[in-house]
Structures are given as C-alpha cells and as structure tokens.
Amino acid sequence: MLPGHQVVAKPATAVTLSVSPKSPVCGQPVSVCATVTAVPPSMAIPAGNVALTGPGGLNQTVTLDANGKACITITITLPGSDTTTATYSGSTSFNSSTANTPHLRQPDGLDLTASPAQIRLWPPSLATEDFALFGDAGLEVHGERGIRLGYWMLGAAGPAAWSRAPGTTAAQKLAALPANHAPDFAPDVRTALPAGVRALTTAALARLGAP
Numbered sequence: 001m002l003p004g005h006q007v008v009a010k011p012a013t014a015v016t017l018s019v020s021p022k023s024p025v026c027g028q029p030v031s032v033c034a035t036v037t038a039v040p041p042s043m044a045i046p047a048g049n050v051a052l053t054g055p056g057g058l059n060q061t062v063t064l065d066a067n068g069k070a071c072i073t074i075t076i077t078l079p080g081s082d083t084t085t086a087t088y089s090g091s092t093s094f095n096s097s098t099a100n101t102p103h104l105r106q107p108d109g110l111d112l113t114a115s116p117a118q119i120r121l122w123p124p125s126l127a128t129e130d131f132a133l134f135g136d137a138g139l140e141v142h143g144e145r146g147i148r149l150g151y152w153m154l155g156a157a158g159p160a161a162w163s164r165a166p167g168t169t170a171a172q173k174l175a176a177l178p179a180n181h182a183p184d185f186a187p188d189v190r191t192a193l194p195a196g197v198r199a200l201t202t203a204a205l206a207r208l209g210a211p
Contacts, residue, residue: 010090011042015050015099017086033071034086036064038094048091054084064088122153127180150203154196158188 016035021028032054036046050070051061062070070086083102090096128151133141135149157165157177165173178185187193 010093010095011044012039013037013046013088013090013094013097014039015086015088015097017084017099017101019084019101029073029075031071031073032058032084032086033069034062034088034099036068036070036088036094036097044093046088046091046094048094049089051087051089052084053087055082058084127153152196152199154192154199156185156187156192158191161188 013036016037018031018033018035020031020033032052034050034052036048036050038044038046045066045068047064047068049061049063051059052070052072053059054074058074060072062072064070083100085098085100087098088094088096131149131151132138135147136145139145157173161177162173165176167173167176
C-alpha cells in the first residue's frame, strides 16, 4: 500500500421484508415491501435494486426509492404456505444482502370448521381394499416409507333421503340407503360436496401447508 492511501471497505447492508396482510385470503391484494439499510456505523442510504421472488411465480426486480425502500402489490389465487424472498444485489458502494419471510394464504371465504357432531371414527372396512397401497403397504410398488394416509367416509345422503330411510339408528338407515356404485346412488350435492371440500382442504392446509 502506498503511503497516504487507505482501503475503505463497502458497508454491509440488511434487508427487512414485510408482507401485509400476513395471512391473506386468496384474491386479496398483498403488499410486499423490502427496506435496505446500511449496517452501522454507516449512516448512508443504499441505492440499487431488489429482486422479489415468491408465490404465484413472483419474480420482479424493483428499484429502491430515496429511502431505500421497494414495494409492490401482488395478488395470489391459490391457498397454501409460501416464502417471499428479497435480495438486494448491492452496488459499487454497498454489499449485497437478503431476507425472507413465510406467510399463509387462506382459501377465499371457505369455512374450515366442523362441529363434533359431524365427525365420527369409522371402523375398519374393505370399502377401499387397495387404498392402503398408497402408503407403507405399497412399499414394494413405490419404494417410499412413512406416507401418511387419510380416508373419508363422506355422508352423501341429504336430509330428505335420510328421514325417509327406514330404521331408528344410523347403521339401520345406512343399510337401507343406496350404497356406492348402486344404480340409484345419488349424493346430495348441496350438503355432501361442501363437507367434502372442507374436509380435504382442512387436511391439505394442516399437513401440506406447514413449512
């Protein structure tokens, strides 16, 4: 190094990333903001670009404003969990940095609750003798262990059909109603379909939505 010269290192930076609202309903606008600051003792405001990546194919580069902030508004249409990442590319005066934040997207207007009276444990049944092959029972087929399975016996009879069915107990009424694959089997779409959607969506968000 020549006498009278010194090397000045570029300041480190930090990215603060916010997603608001944190758990939006699908279709709701979501504000994504990244703020880049210089790590003390530097007091300068970084300039340059931030790359924002995340759900729904988000991949957008935004220029920092005079306050070191970059914001965009996005709309996500699918439920689930995801992570949004902000990457500051750095500049001739500042080092790069990155940050990410997880968030959960809720289905639009879907009630994911069920009363205890609507849920019953079902005894072992041969109704789907091959379903177990999707799990550990099918290890020799797919070669994977630890696949967790869930199977619903979904009530498909509407209130009118249930009240007309002979019998005083649930077992007696079920025995009298048309079974799956019977020519007169006719699920009540108004009641069976929403219940099935709630059950499957709740399970998917509980088991697949978590990081």
